[in-house]
Amino acid sequence: MLSEPDATVDQIMLPKPFALPVSMSLSDACKAAVRRHYPIYPVVDAENRLLGQVRGWRLFEQQIIEISAQSGQMVGVQKEERSFTPLFSAFLKRHPWLQLNLLTAFMAAFVVSSFTGTIEKIVALAAFLPVLAGQSGNTGCQALAMTLRGLALGDVDKRPKLHLVMREGALGIANGVLVGLVAAAAMWFYASRQPESAAQAPMLALVILLAMSGSCLMSGISGVLIPLGLRRVGADPAVASAIFLTTVTDIVGMGLMLGLATMLVL
Missing domain, CATH: 1.10.357.20 (SLC41 divalent cation transporters, integral membrane domain)
Known part of the structure; x- marks a missing residue:
């Protein structure tokens, strides 16, 4: 919307867009995305072919779960345990x-x-x-x-x-x-x-x-x-x-x- 009317796509595109490899672990993906805060992250294979996408809020949701689980793990409470876990x-x-x-x-x-x-x-x-x-x-x-x-x-x-x-x-x-x-x-x-x-x-x-x-x-x-x-x-x-x-x-x-x-x- 802010570009010139006669501009072409190659003038506004990102030449090296950030993408998540499909084989990357969830923890590594969170580390890679933590400073970018994009709404959507593309997921590509080894040849950089687009396979899908991951929404940013889902990544950070998983990161919050992992970090919050650390306080429990430090005192012997496994991250899988919830308040409704059987006694x-x-x-x-x-x-x-x-x-x-x-x-x-x-x-x-x-x-x-x-x-x-x-x-x-x-x-x-x-x-x-x-x-x-x-x-x-x-x-x-x-x-x-x-x-x-x-x-x-x-x-x-x-x-x-x-x-x-x-x-x-x-x-x-x-x-x-x-x-x-x-x-x-x-x-x-x-x-x-x-x-x-x-x-x-x-x-x-x-x-x-x-x-x-x-x-x-x-x-x-x-x-x-x-x-x-x-x-x-x-x-x-x-x-x-x-x-x-x-x-x-x-x-x-x-x-x-x-x-x-x-x-x-x-």
């Missing part, structure tokens, strides 16, 4: 992941049990174990969510992996220092009011600050390396990453805090 079928799909998670929880418990003597002498540390585990775990989940999203959209492969690791590591240490300062102040306040640990309050606050910073740094890095490593060996990062990440954050966080307390306070 026994849902149980069979979920329960194995809970058993595996229990095994990894025992590993973290073993680390804590190795420092029983330290906890008995510094009871205040026990109150801050869940605080440390929660903060480092959330930091790792943030990095993991961004990495899984990048894998789904193809963003991860567009720049060096080291850049992503350093970015999430920097975010982890920055967040760890800030929340560590708040947690350290809380530890100082709490320990100074306990007769058995009042003299150790400054060192305990330092332990919390160092442990929070180090565990958040490690959590951010692990949130990138774990899904990338699983993809490298052919596993689905969305399915197994969360369990491995929880194990790493718990072991590193609790081990770091109790180890520092043993070295610096006792």
